[in-house]
Amino acid sequence: MLRKEFSEVLKQSLFFILLAVTIPFGLKIVSAYRSITYFELFFSLYQIGVLIFVMFLGNSLFLWDRKQRAEDYLLSLPYTKLRLLGIKVLPRWTTAVFFYLVFLLLYLCSGEGFPMASVFSFTYIYFSLFIIALTLSLCLENYIISAVVTLLAMAAFLWTICLIPTLLSQWLYGVDINLALENLLLMKFYFGKLPLSFIAIIACLLLPFSAAFIFSFKKIGIQPVSRFNKQYFKIFVPLLAAGVVLASLLTYSLFTPGDKTYYLTEGRRLIEWSYMAVRVYDGDSVAEIASSSFKINSILIEAGDNLYAREFNFPGDSTYFLRLDIKTPNIETVYKLEGRYISGFTGPWLFRNTIAIVEGYPGEADKMLHLIDVNTKEVKKIKLQHTSRCQVNLFGADEAGGKRFWLVDSESKPGHSVYRLWENGEKEELGTSQRFPFYVNGVLITYAKDMATLRKLVPRGITDAWAAGTAGNAGNVKTIRVGEGLIFQSYRSHELDNPPLKEIIGAIHDRNNNTKKYYSLDMENLELREMKAINDQIKQSTRRGPGWMSLFRPTPDEYYYIEYKWKNKRLDYWKIYAFNKGELTLLKELPFLGRQTKIAVCRGGIIIREPGRLNVYAFPDLRELKFKKLK
Amino acid sequence: MIEVTDLSFKFNKKPVLENINVRFGEGEFILIAGNNGAGKSTFLRCLTGVLTPLSGSVHYQEGLSKQRIGFIPDRLGFFENFTLKKAIDFHTRVFHTDGFDDSLLKELELDLNSQVKTLSVGERTLFLFSLIIAQKPRLLLMDEILHAVDAYLRDVFLDRLLDMIAQYNTTVIAVNHTFSEIEKIPERVLVMENGRFIIDEKTDALREKVKKIELEPNGTVPDELPVLFKKETPYIKEYYVYPFEERMKAAFDVKFRDLNLADILKSFIGGYYVKKRV
Numbered sequence: 001m002l003r004k005e006f007s008e009v010l011k012q013s014l015f016f017i018l019l020a021v022t023i024p025f026g027l028k029i030v031s032a033y034r035s036i037t038y039f040e041l042f043f044s045l046y047q048i049g050v051l052i053f054v055m056f057l058g059n060s061l062f063l064w065d066r067k068q069r070a071e072d073y074l075l076s077l078p079y080t081k082l083r084l085l086g087i088k089v090l091p092r093w094t095t096a097v098f099f100y101l102v103f104l105l106l107y108l109c110s111g112e113g114f115p116m117a118s119v120f121s122f123t124y125i126y127f128s129l130f131i132i133a134l135t136l137s138l139c140l141e142n143y144i145i146s147a148v149v150t151l152l153a154m155a156a157f158l159w160t161i162c163l164i165p166t167l168l169s170q171w172l173y174g175v176d177i178n179l180a181l182e183n184l185l186l187m188k189f190y191f192g193k194l195p196l197s198f199i200a201i202i203a204c205l206l207l208p209f210s211a212a213f214i215f216s217f218k219k220i221g222i223q224p225v226s227r228f229n230k231q232y233f234k235i236f237v238p239l240l241a242a243g244v245v246l247a248s249l250l251t252y253s254l255f256t257p258g259d260k261t262y263y264l265t266e267g268r269r270l271i272e273w274s275y276m277a278v279r280v281y282d283g284d285s286v287a288e289i290a291s292s293s294f295k296i297n298s299i300l301i302e303a304g305d306n307l308y309a310r311e312f313n314f315p316g317d318s319t320y321f322l323r324l325d326i327k328t329p330n331i332e333t334v335y336k337l338e339g340r341y342i343s344g345f346t347g348p349w350l351f352r353n354t355i356a357i358v359e360g361y362p363g364e365a366d367k368m369l370h371l372i373d374v375n376t377k378e379v380k381k382i383k384l385q386h387t388s389r390c391q392v393n394l395f396g397a398d399e400a401g402g403k404r405f406w407l408v409d410s411e412s413k414p415g416h417s418v419y420r421l422w423e424n425g426e427k428e429e430l431g432t433s434q435r436f437p438f439y440v441n442g443v444l445i446t447y448a449k450d451m452a453t454l455r456k457l458v459p460r461g462i463t464d465a466w467a468a469g470t471a472g473n474a475g476n477v478k479t480i481r482v483g484e485g486l487i488f489q490s491y492r493s494h495e496l497d498n499p500p501l502k503e504i505i506g507a508i509h510d511r512n513n514n515t516k517k518y519y520s521l522d523m524e525n526l527e528l529r530e531m532k533a534i535n536d537q538i539k540q541s542t543r544r545g546p547g548w549m550s551l552f553r554p555t556p557d558e559y560y561y562i563e564y565k566w567k568n569k570r571l572d573y574w575k576i577y578a579f580n581k582g583e584l585t586l587l588k589e590l591p592f593l594g595r596q597t598k599i600a601v602c603r604g605g606i607i608i609r610e611p612g613r614l615n616v617y618a619f620p621d622l623r624e625l626k627f628k629k630l631k
Numbered sequence: 632m633i634e635v636t637d638l639s640f641k642f643n644k645k646p647v648l649e650n651i652n653v654r655f656g657e658g659e660f661i662l663i664a665g666n667n668g669a670g671k672s673t674f675l676r677c678l679t680g681v682l683t684p685l686s687g688s689v690h691y692q693e694g695l696s697k698q699r700i701g702f703i704p705d706r707l708g709f710f711e712n713f714t715l716k717k718a719i720d721f722h723t724r725v726f727h728t729d730g731f732d733d734s735l736l737k738e739l740e741l742d743l744n745s746q747v748k749t750l751s752v753g754e755r756t757l758f759l760f761s762l763i764i765a766q767k768p769r770l771l772l773m774d775e776i777l778h779a780v781d782a783y784l785r786d787v788f789l790d791r792l793l794d795m796i797a798q799y800n801t802t803v804i805a806v807n808h809t810f811s812e813i814e815k816i817p818e819r820v821l822v823m824e825n826g827r828f829i830i831d832e833k834t835d836a837l838r839e840k841v842k843k844i845e846l847e848p849n850g851t852v853p854d855e856l857p858v859l860f861k862k863e864t865p866y867i868k869e870y871y872v873y874p875f876e877e878r879m880k881a882a883f884d885v886k887f888r889d890l891n892l893a894d895i896l897k898s899f900i901g902g903y904y905v906k907k908r909v
């Protein structure tokens with residue numbers, strides 16, 4: 001009997017494997033997914049497919065026997081009912097574990113950060129779905145209805161898991177229910193930060209399904225499912241109530257107020273925010289802004305005493321753009337984006353007192369530019385029309401002849417097209433670029449293969465030396481060889497009102513060899529120099545393994561080279577160097593970081609968080625800052 | 632061999648079996664009859680363990696393992712995609728039988744490589760029966776399996792059944808709606824009505840207790856006679872009397888006729904419908 005069951009499950013598994021292997025091939029041939037590697041496509045589909053398959057495995061426990069009307073024969077076999085159940089479940093459980101191990105193997109092969117959900121989240125969902133599907137397999141006779149009911153039960157299960165801490169957080173801390181749901185659990189559940197102890201809570205809620213199934217199975221027969229269901233629900237309902245109570249008690253014991261996030265400003269003020277409040281620490285003092293109606297997602301712009309942040313309002317009916325005045329301190333809504341574009345926007349970008357947001361999904365050609373005056377809250381909307389669907393970003397803004405303009409990059413399949421949008425809505429084409437364009441000191445930089453074209457849009461003293469004009473170059477245009485693939489890095493991507501820069505930094509990233517080379521371009525004489533000390537350090541780190549690095553420039557004259565390495569999905573080490581006069585100086589090294597260590601690099605310095613510890617180090621020398629009232 | 636005590640069963644809220652108490656002895660051939668929906672199939676399924684009773688118990692004689700109990704349900708369900716060969720292999724392994732006698736299959740010229748789903752109802756009945764013979768059954772439960780089998784296969788089946796009973800002293804409990812072909816086999820007859828056994832008699836004794844009176848269309852029977860069931864046509868009136876006693880022959884001026892088992896059982900089933908109408 002066991003052999004028969006294993007053989008049936010094996011056939012189903014082989015069919016699933018065949019689909020899992022061939023569908024990605026088909027999709028790649030069809031063209032829509034040519035840019036993704038076969039493995040990436042396979043793994044993405046595998047994660048979805050294996051969830052459907054494991055649900056089928058559970059639901060089909062007695063499906064074929066029922067279809068063949070073989071229950072009489074099955075139940076008259078010389079087995080006890082529990083043994084029969086064991087024989088039916090064992091091959092399915094083994095198969096579910098096998099495909100889970102395949103998932104783990106693929107995950108390990110996938111490299112960092114690729115899977116849609118974390119291993120923990122996937123594990124919870126995978127096994128919960130299997131157990132729920134299995135335990136509901138006898139409640140319904142039709143496979144499609146079984147699948148729908150299983151999915152509904154799974155959704156209810158997940159929502160109950162989410163709802164318990166949500167209601168507790170509202171009851172205990174008076175937190176807005178949507179914020180609590182977003183911050184406390186849902187995001188964590190899907191993006192994988194749940195503590196392992198949460199398994200106990202999940203078990204409490206899975207237990208009613210399993211227990212009701214096992215006890216009801218003793219009454220299984222050829223009678224209509226309604227009789228089985230009656231028995232099932234008679235056991236399930238009180239057990240579920242008990243499970244919810246137990247899960248609530250467990251949640252209560254695990255409960256901590258939501259995560260805090262930190263940001264260090266250039267003026268060395270530490271901003272702390274959670275769904276409870278926003279606090280501004282300044283030396284020995286602290287000021288608090290109660291923010292139960294705000295949940296800052298991320299601080300994007302720092303402009304003097306004002307910080308601009310984005311807030312995603314769960315479950316997603318609007319996106320807020322907030323301004324934090326850290327001097328007063330005060331928090332206010334600058335703009336509220338509603339409708340279908342709540343997550344379909346790019347930006348915000350700040351220029352003078354205007355915040356710009358481009359509304360529209362990449363799959364659409366037409367976009368809407370929103371220009372919001374942060375002081376008056378006046379909004380001006382300009383329609384951006386394109387011939388094909390594209391991704392639109394702003395990369396510069398300036399003023400010429402008393403009129404403001406924004407530089408727009410429209411990226412579609414062949415490359416980038418660039419235009420200038422004047423505040424009166426007038427559009428001025430500025431050509432195309434092979435790579436993302438750059439704007440600095442009144443100069444627009446676009447790229448051909450290994451060349452960069454610099455075009456002066458607004459007069460600035462710093463470019464006068466080369467803008468006088470030489471042979472082959474028009475007075476306001478200069479073409480220089482930069483090497484294939486070089487791309488200059490924006491100084492502050494969300495702030496368009498930047499100071500003049502004497503030099504700009506670019507890098508050539510060779511993804512095949514996992515190397516990166518940095519160059520600096522002198523904006524006075526247009527001399528392109530290799531940043532040798534940094535490039536040598538990159539070579540050294542890549543020799544030691546797949547190292548990562550970034551160059552951080554908080555002010556025009558400060559450079560920090562940050563090097564970090566991942567090992568077995570955790571940060572192995574982290575180093576920060578100062579780059580000054582062509583030399584690198586190691587400022588701080590953090591080897592063997594814990595799994596829960598979080599590092600944030602901000603305008604004012606770096607913040608290192610570990611459970612129960614917070615260290616703040618300020619640029620330029622990374623001296624540790626102490627905030628007396630910081631808990 | 633089997634002792635059933637206070638057995639009750641309900642489908643949803645409707646009682647199907649109500650406090651049944653009955654014993655079946657070793658080697659007995661028991662026929663269970665009754666109207667549709669009386670609870671016969673449910674009773675058999677409770678005996679096999681296919682259904683779990685709501686209350687009460689079924690005790691088998693010590694030493695009677697489930698491996699020696701054969702059950703042929705009315706639906707003749709089996710794993711349809713199995714070939715006969717695979718089905719035989721599966722059944723003999725699961726029931727730990729010593730071997731399999733394929734003579735019945737050869738007699739029917741069944742191809743062992745054909746699938747179970749390709750068999751006709753008659754072939755399927757005999758195939759399942761041949762699987763059960765391999766179990767050397769001490770108890771065989773058959774649920775209304777003969778009505779769809781053709782006359783030839785029915786004879787083949789009954790021959791083999793009698794051989795099997797002789798060889799293994801098998802107790803047979805058969806639910807049947809057609810009685811003529813097994814008229815002479817059952818030793819004991821039970822009639823079920825509304826989830827209870829209303830008759831539990833040795834076959835010969837039952838024959839003595841049920842008699843028929845035939846009258847002209849204008850004829851009447853005395854009110855004192857216990858009439859189980861009355862059948863009227865424009866030409867004749869039939870009265871089925873139960874329980875008949877010998878003294879009635881002298882007491883009443885009517886002719887009591889003997890009945891065969893099929894007619895006796897039909898009269899009980901007919902009596903149920905008369906009562907239901909009333």
